[in-house]
Amino acid sequence: MKIFLSGSVPLIIVIIALFQKIEWRRHIKEQARSYFQEGAWIKFALCLTVSVLGTMIVTVIVGRFLTFFAFLVPLFGMSMISYGTIDVMHRIRRGQEFGLRDFFPTDQLGSVVGLYFIKGLYLFFWSLLLAVPGIIKSYSYSQAMFILNDNPGIGIDEAITRSREMMKGHKWELVVLQSSFFGWAILGSFTFGLAIVYSLPLYAMSMFVFYDYVKNGYLKSNQYKNVYTVY
Template identity: 35%
Template sequence: MMKNTITMSNQDIISYAKNKVSQNWGLAIVGSLVYAVITSIASMLSIGVILVSGPLSLGYAYWSLFILRKDRFEVEHLFDGFKNFVNALVTYLLMILLVFAWTLLLIVPGIIKALAYSQAIFILADEPETKGMDALRKSEAMMKGNKTKYFLMGLLFLLLGIACIFTLGIGFLFLAPVIQVSLAKFYDEVRRKYTGESIESEIDEIGTLEVE
């Protein structure tokens, strides 16, 4: 097992996230719906989706980290990514371009790079001054030994998503926030392992945002 490899199982990560989200299913569902609606509207505008995807992804990361670490479900955190608009946009675009470039070579290298860069937006949430390439490099370092686990978690969510089809889509309302908070929990575990922090210690800081 590599030094950075986290020991918490995907099932435990998802269970932990579900317990957090279950504290307020209503607001959790509303938050995910707001994010989905905004991204859907933006996708209808070719230039709009490029401009808002980065900040919205960062805002979704803030939102899930506040739920995970502070049991706070405020929907307004979804828009906090716009407070770091340029950095969020640059980081997101770099990630998309680099993954696309690797995919042009072969599909598998593209998938590997997508997994390697998967923590960059969460890193930006904790370290808002970090520049795009630095966030990607740090994510790549953090994900050494963890890419397979992350990939398997994605497959599990894919299967759960398929199962939600048979609920006439209602299951997606509950699955979406669990997925996002699970990804935040995965990031926290990877971050703690990478930085050497005690697994029992709470990470309270979320960037420079102390919204009261």
């Protein structure tokens, strides 16, 4: 019974969030969409998809010959992609060019990989207490990579702590924003994932804009209607 309830919690949360008609969510997605100039949308989707698939393929290949080290490939690959995606979104907002290589930055490599690993470890232990604590903490730590990108040189624990403090009072807002993409996930199951790939740029940039809104207090002060940052 406990397992059933734990598995049902995420679905229940998504269903509730889907019925939230909130104006700021529309503003965030509109602003995110406005940053993509001609060709950038498809280019971003293809580069990010190739990066993730490439990491998965290399993981399988390495796992066949070096099983003990197989976990290092996704650890390094996905952590670099997570950080690199933020760098790419900065470039898109400035109207700059970007390519596949930009999704694998080497700056702050130790901190990036360390943050990805430590955050995953924390979430693993929280998830042992059933689904709800793990879900709550995943939202508490959700801004840590953005913070690390914004503040080069800060420690891993500091990035996680700042994320936890930043997300106080904003966890449900992020749930509501992410749930608005649930339809794309359903559509993706009928299009062999193509709908998900197509929605990746808007999703990623919306998360980026959300970070800016929360960091600058726009959601609490209701100033989001007049926010269109130019880089």
